[in-house]
Amino acid sequence: MGNPKGFIEVERKVSGNRPVRERVDDYGEVEQVLDDQDRRLQASRCMDCGIPYCHWACPVGSKIPEWQDALYKGDYGLASQILHSTNSFPEFTGRVCPAPCEKSCVLAIHNEAVTIRENEASTVEKAFELGLVIPRIPKIRTGKKVAVIGSGPSGLSVADRLNQAGHSVCVFERDDALGGLLRYGIPDFKLNKKVVDRRIHLFEAEGIEFRTNVSVGETISGKELLQQYDAVVLAIGAMKPRDLAVEGRELAGVYFAMEYLKQQNKVNRGVTFNGERINAAGKRVLVIGGGDTGSDCVGTANRQRAEWVGQLEILPRPPEKRQPGNPWPYWANVLKTSSSHEEGCERMWSLSTRRFIGEKGRLTGVEVQ
Ligand code: SF4
Known part of the structure; x- marks a missing residue:
């Protein structure tokens, strides 16, 4: 612990986002970066607690x-x-x-949490900039071959771990590009795809083999895979959307989030896609679902120049601060305003969809209750 008084002397400072007027004109990442000195000062706020809870909350135990x-x-x-x-x-x-991790930061009990997520991104970006992130070629190979089906975050992570353990790994992806949700789910304004490519190139240099446009069960059978590999890992994600069984669901103009987000990511990538172009330009867009995916749709609709964007959430509006029944160090159920919300969105709470209304097979309205 370099500065035992850091948490007293230094206030939390976040890097913030690019101005709304500027960022809605493009799909570049919205989040800015602090300079190196400020970033290191932010790291000095960590108290190196006797019993830290941040890594307890972190899904990867950082x-x-x-x-x-x-x-x-x-x-x-x-x-x-x-x-x-x-x-x-x-x-x-x-x-x-x-x-x-930040919700469980001990400093957050009486103060503002350490900027752990931003510190993480800055650390690894600086390490790349300094040439410190280089391929780690496994020194031994076990002779075992593993097929990983799916190149999303879980597939890439398991491929990395198995490769570093010395196994020969091949990742199969049915889409035309690697990354799963990283590639075609998360919008570019939150995750620039060059960042995804950089890591995949590193994995390739470390010996992982990747095959795109291979749909296991169609292009290659499961039986063939089991014959060719010692083990098969299923990391296929959960692409089946939850549908709304209400009147009018079949109307044109009602889409699943992933159809919409994936298509815009493909357009940004300059690749072709099948079917109708979903474009919110000049339209009134209602996003059903108040979570992060809904928020990504809000940001995408704003960039497409929608006339109006609203978002429905079935739950009541969360409080601004933790309530007594939701104590530290648990996840804080408080109002979250994303960068997409800041760009323009009417948020509506405690509402669910009763039916879709249409004319000549096309959506014209939504009845809520
Ligand atoms: S931001 Fe990083 S350290 Fe925090 S929970 Fe997520 S992965 Fe873990």
């Missing part, structure tokens, strides 16, 4: 106090090494993780 200390001291190599010891791609989580 050793947060350890790499905050290394970051504060400017040892980017060590900070990056500690980050990578539990996380195959901290540059992704540092951008898009909801950061439960």
